[in-house]
Amino acid sequence: MKNSHSVHPAARAYAIEVTDGTLSRREFMTRATTLGLSAAAAYSLLGLAKPAKAAGHAQSGGTLRIESNLVAMKDPRTFDWPQLSNFTRGFFEYLVEYQVDGSIAPALLESWSVNDDATVYTLNIRPGVTWNNGDAFTAQDVAFNIARWCESAVEGNSMASRMASLIDSDTGEARDGAITVIDDTTVELTLNQPDITIIAGFSDYPAAIVHQSFNGDPLDAPIGTGPYVPSEYTVGVKGVLVRAPNHDWWGEGAHLDQIEYIDFGTEQVGIFAAVDSGEVDMVYESIGDFILLMDSVGWTKSEALTANTVVIRPNQEAEVNGVKPYADARVRRALAMAIDNSVLLELGFSSNGHVAENHHVSPLHPEYAELPAPVFDPEGAAALMAEAGMADFEHELISIDDTWRKNTSDAAAAMLRDAGINVARTVMPGSTFWNDWAKYPLSTTDWAQRPLGVQVLALAYRSDEAWNESAFANAEFDTLLAEAMSIANADARRDVMAKLQQIMQDEGVVVQPYWRSIYRHHAPNVVGAEMHPTFEIHVAKLGFAA
Template identity: 50%
Template sequence: MTQHSPPHHPATAGLVAELATGRIGRREFLTRATTLGMGAATACLLGGLAVPARADTAIALGGTLRIQQTVWPLDDPRSFDWAGMGNQTRGFLEYLVEYQADGALRGMLLHDWEVNEDATRYVLHVRPGIRWHDGAAFTARDVSRNIARWCDTTAPANSMANRFTALVDLATGMARDGAIRVEDELTVTLHLARPDIAVIANMADYPAAILHESYAGGDPFADGIGTGPFRPVSLDPGRSCILEQATDHDWWGSEVFGGPWLERVEFLDYGTNPSDWLAAAQAGEIDLLYQSVGDFIEAMNGIGWAPTRVDSADTIVIRASQRPDMSVRNPYRNTRVRRALALAVDNAICLELGHDGRGMVAQNDHVCPIHPAHAELGPLPHDPAEARQEILAEGFLDFVHELVTIDDEWQRNTGDAVAAQLRDAGLRVDRRIVAGDTFWQNWMDYPFSGTQWNHRPLDVQVLGLAYRSGAVWNETGFADPDFDRLLDQANRLADADARRDVMAELQGILRANGVIIQPYWRALYNHHNGQLVNAEKHPAHEIHLHKIGFRPGAVTDPE
């Protein structure tokens, strides 16, 4: 069958020129070009970049891969709020698009896509030859049905609806009539009510897993039908999640990408204390860490495990909730108080104490320098004495700020660093550290807390999820019509240079309103036992099981 090749988007010529003059780097070029529908290999050739070749390292067939990771209880994937949840299901529930560690967006269940010049029409081409585990063909109707599910604003905790608002009928809370059209067995056209450059990138995010028509809600392990190379075996939250290769299923990806190599995958939960991860590694109980953090990076190096590192826009946000229902006396609704809290904190100290200096200092605006349209606003002011005077003037110097963080190493240390600096400024601060399962049940309900936010490819994505008025994941309670209007404007601009001026305004609004203390961008690490291939850390914490295998001679199946 002849594969479809989409035409180049008009903006790609400008991208090539920017790359040639050094104005953008490889990652930014690949993210922007592939979002617009260009394949990664084509983009590399057009841009004069080396084309990534399939690894020639030999990979053994078989083996059980044991991964240290929090094992989460699962519900409807569109309500997933943690990357690890996507890892637990990614072996059998696949995605239309896959985000690569180098910044490229690669078609998975989609072969490719086309985007018109103003990003109001997307033509999605389904990869031919894919079958569900029950033997039925995967078609454009499956794509249409899943996108319509994402648009359902009435579904509890459905963050996908915030990502596809340009397809939603505000009157019904569902997809607009005619917004999602099945053209034939392998083609779907999306007609957006307004431009949105993030559609393809959002399809790669972890809540966007593609579900079979038989799925009726709840734990996807109970349904178990997907298109991936593995099948679900068991899920015991807090303990283990087990998948096995679907040997009776002719996986479509074997011819396209190679693999799968592994016979079995076990996600094993050792809690949030890295000392327990280190002990498990030393005892030979695991092969791969989900991530390595802080001082334990050097500890893992010390036992001879192989490290990998990637730059990312992963971060922690210390936010004061502006919601009026938080407390009878809520100082965080006061803009001067929020700005003063930020003024008291030196973000560089947070990076050094919280993540051992491994990353980049951030500027309280949640747009990373590795994002395509990041605007450089200059350094933040730091003046603890002035911060104290501001809070005194607002009548809140006697208020006790209870700063809540999860109990894992880097977030706990960062919270401690923030609390210590606020105390040094003369403020009253209590620290509360809670277990991960407790924290994530109520993460939006704490008045003053720290939350981890994942890396995402485009600058507009997190702004829409976290700071748009009424967004499902808007934990700050921030609501500003001007911010929403500017965000809509930014979503229309595929050209990053044109978008950067708008991003400067958006970033400036967050800083001027003291919405967050966002101290640094994390470099991410993981370690494996040296016997794995293709197990490098991903900037969005994704684990692509179809790529990973053992080196020849290293296959072991624990009893």
């Protein structure tokens, strides 16, 4: 094993690719830091200084009010809303943090290193961190959390899909010898196959670190390493964080005395009314025509070009009146052929993004392979639906009631009807929709960005995973995905990714129409509120300008 200050040979090769113009700087940062290189060292390999942080000095004290949906709290490893993690980030912290420039920065880990074939990871725990009950934070805590994430039998535990290379398939738990505590500040992970996604998986929002006494409820005796603790959480109404008493937090920031999350529903009209009347200081996300309205009140706008998206997905195992309409690939392909993705971008998201290609791998992902655009052929779609014996079947397209997902679904339904395909629309409030989001026969779901394309495919489309809402199960796909996840070099991985993306299109797994540019507005005197590519709100960085 190399020490934490050495440079993985792949990182040097990536730097050469940037120099000769075959690799973007953002892709380089993701690749190099995943392998254990610090952001400063990564920039130095390029002959650059790490960019200085933007000026934004915050005063101490005050209460900041954030517009955000508040849904029922649950065990973090089963989180399926970023909004949940944005509240618990005040007290449950993360091993690493995904940055806007694509790099992955240390947090509760001070550093990490990876062997050449990505089968052994050494995690170096940040010294001097304490829990808010006075306990020292140690390697045993890290090992405890990773073992929890490996418990694949726990319903809704999507972290198990990220830790698959550590799991014993017979027991559904961490394999003997997979997680080893070397000493109080060192954990070693030994994988059963190469996996380049482990560190990136640590940055995802369900990977919050909990105390060994954790009972599954973040609001019950909330012991965390962060600077705040919850004092109130009412679903659909309000959540409040206050400074943790008598806790010497390890980090920098935590300027505010109190942070309030206030739920104004999913409709942008109500959210803008709260902005206009001065009831909040920042919003979770600004959408569509309301971006210009929020500009008009003099608020600061922050934008992130992302791999966030929405999918229209048929569930291949769902039964409707005793049949499984979406088990037939012809039916799924017909749905995709009847929809023009560029129209969904325009009508559903006000053209604030880029057209996608129905395979859920973004040009922002290092291993993205360019394929021909999906074919828009309404007549061919109707013929294919008839060939499958489903010409008279009425599809029910279900969506949440918020602005953009509803509009995207409405536009898709209209195009399906134009192609002669019968479609009924059902719109649900978020409080109802998200209870069974993975089980509907045909529905739309939004997905947040992940640093690597293979992460997305493993989370959403590998057989039997907790978040596999399409119920897609394909042995060739799973085998190719395992191969792709073992290849550190993204250019070499791209050859396999092209095959995976092609399977997604050929099987009609999803209609995935566009990639979203996302926006957040905040009052001019708020600092630390910039939009993050994965919607993260880093509460310790928030404050009011000095």
